Amino acid sequence: MADDYKGASKKRLWTLMEKCMKKTVLFLVLALSSFSLHAAGYKAFFGGGYSMASIEVDGEVLGAEASTVEFNMSALDMAGGMMLNEFLAIEGRLGLGVANDEKTVAISVLEPKVKTKLTRYYGLYLRPQYSQERFQVYGLLGLAGANIEMAIEDTNAYDSGEDSGLSYGLGVGFSPEGSLFFNIEYMNMIDSDDYTFSGVNLRVEFKL
Numbered sequence: 001m002a003d004d005y006k007g008a009s010k011k012r013l014w015t016l017m018e019k020c021m022k023k024t025v026l027f028l029v030l031a032l033s034s035f036s037l038h039a040a041g042y043k044a045f046f047g048g049g050y051s052m053a054s055i056e057v058d059g060e061v062l063g064a065e066a067s068t069v070e071f072n073m074s075a076l077d078m079a080g081g082m083m084l085n086e087f088l089a090i091e092g093r094l095g096l097g098v099a100n101d102e103k104t105v106a107i108s109v110l111e112p113k114v115k116t117k118l119t120r121y122y123g124l125y126l127r128p129q130y131s132q133e134r135f136q137v138y139g140l141l142g143l144a145g146a147n148i149e150m151a152i153e154d155t156n157a158y159d160s161g162e163d164s165g166l167s168y169g170l171g172v173g174f175s176p177e178g179s180l181f182f183n184i185e186y187m188n189m190i191d192s193d194d195y196t197f198s199g200v201n202l203r204v205e206f207k208l
Helices: 002-036
Strands: 044-057 071-085 088-099 101-103 112-133 137-152 157-174 180-191 195-205
Touching: 044 088, 044 112, 044 180, 071 101, 071 112, 088 157, 112 157, 112 180, 137 180, 137 195, 157 195
Parallel strands: none
Antiparallel strands: 044 071, 044 195, 071 088, 088 112, 101 112, 112 137, 137 157, 157 180, 180 195
């Protein structure tokens, strides 16, 4: 009983901390966005990417206790942003899943096949960066959300849920001529109570 109480208390504390962090990041994004209206001479950028992602589900699948399992999938996204100053930008992303995964999962005494699908994801980020004409390195910190669908093969068991949380990553890019960049990133898209969504992204970025 004491362990259950401690576990519930830790979960409530983490939920409260996560809400506070979300509000802090959102405040910073809005404040810097307002500041950007007065900035001049800094560039906008847009592009897209291909993500080799994994979704790790730990402890529960479709409401039942289950073994930890990792589903591998891929996604495409588009992105756009604006430089707030020489070293900081704001960036938004919107993506769609393009490949699903199916794994055998130990659920109670059964081992059914579970199909997992990433339908969409999105994020809004602050992007601190250091760049030269042909090189850039940057970080990403913000809020992201994703919709995940799960179904057990040959049954009516199905679930679809939207989760959101803090999102962060690190990227590096190279340019052959100064305005077109080829980037590679590692992103921790979402780390929620239900799953961890992370992956490596290959991106193309155009600076205006």
